[in-house]
Amino acid sequence: MKVTVNMDKRLQHFIDLIIVFTQKDLKVRYKNSFLGYLWSVGHPLAFAIVFYVAFKLIMRVPIENYALFLICGLFPWQWFSNSVSASPMIFLGNAQIIKKINFPRNIIPFALILHDMLHFILAVPVIIVFLYSSGLKPHLSWIIGIPILILAQFCLTYGISLIIASINLFFRDLERLTVIFINILFYATPVFYSETMIPSRYELFLKLNPLTPLIINWRGLFLKGIILWDSIILSLCYGIIFLAIGLVIYKKLSWRFAEVL
């Protein structure tokens, strides 16, 4: 009996921690701006317009429904890129509490990525609107596909963020490198082009990019309701590998955080 009460309380406490940190993120990042949610949709949409003009109207890429094609990749990309760009500052920005209280510090990146994930989920209705306006419909397979892909992307994003956030405390240049890294990754990932357009001799590079299978899957799922199991498994593997590396690095460095902040 006592054990279950304890478990309940621990779970409640964990949930409360996440809630409090997520609220804090909302407040600190958007300064409670009313448009907070709209920004998370507006930003990728603005990108989509730019790419549409550049690649459809000017360069005329042979992809039909290009606007829809773009946002199906841009929304999940935005989740990844928002979380990873925020990660170098994540422990630095919480120095004050890290130096005073001993608590599991990885709760901070965890809540951050959860927060960006919620924004992504809230943006899915926008994709549905675009689908209907192109005469398409959501598929039943989303019910299985979306949770699995979210899990894979969460692990990958959390892992990479933990690595960057932890190491950046000791090696502050990482912050600049992260900006460059995200920029390059964007062009190396089939977000605004289709993986089929890549010459086959570069295929290996494409496969080595952990985001490629994720984005391909998201797009396949949103556009056609297809689930490509082999690349989903590849995504999950990437997710687990990066999560493991992230946790190991965090474990190794976390006890020094208070010393360097």
Place this chain on the structure above:
Amino acid sequence: MNDIAISFQNVTKIYPLYHHITGGIKSLLFHPVKAVKSLKSSHFLALKDISFEVKKGEALGIMGKNGAGKSTILGLIAGVLKPTKGKIIVNGRISPLLELGAGFHPELTGRENIILKGVLIGLTRNEILKKMEDIIDFSELGDFIDQPVRIYSSGMLARLGFSIIANLNPEILLIDEILAVGDETFQKKCFNRMLSFKKNGITILFVSHSIENIRFICDRVIWLENQNIKAIDITETIVSKYIGNM
């Protein structure tokens, strides 16, 4: 039951000085060997082979010059720092470190910071909300409680910090000079609260440069000098030696 609240056994704390590598990719690229070497060789010895015990319900003062290692000891007890050598045993729930520089999130309001601190020390939101009014009353911050903490004066930050820990059932209190910035009436209020804590068996570690305050609160005092304990004894003995040394 064990009546020891805190025990330090041959504790040494060495701070590595990281500024060489935080100095950047430049030094790493152009002087890789030197960079890595300097990383290994620059250390700062803050505490050298220190041992002491604190009983439950005892108030222990820590005195010593700037940089003597007082805050380091509290950080080690709070668990935000790890000892380089030796062993530290802590029995009981520790309050957050109360020191100048607050430990609050500047963009959040006083109220939001209370919730944040509360969940960080292991309480649920409900438990904190139940105590919210007590905390706000004790702090006497009035309407400022709903203002972002970045506009608080240092005395107001101290008020908020002390009010939080004073109302969240701590078992071990770690207080680092924070009362120095409170005004007279608030200081008095805090000392009265601390005396009643002592009666209830709560352990207090109190770092201060004020001999008067140390006399008022502490049963025993540690005198730190040269990374080491120069003396540890009942308050009067240490204080009179300390004054004689000044």
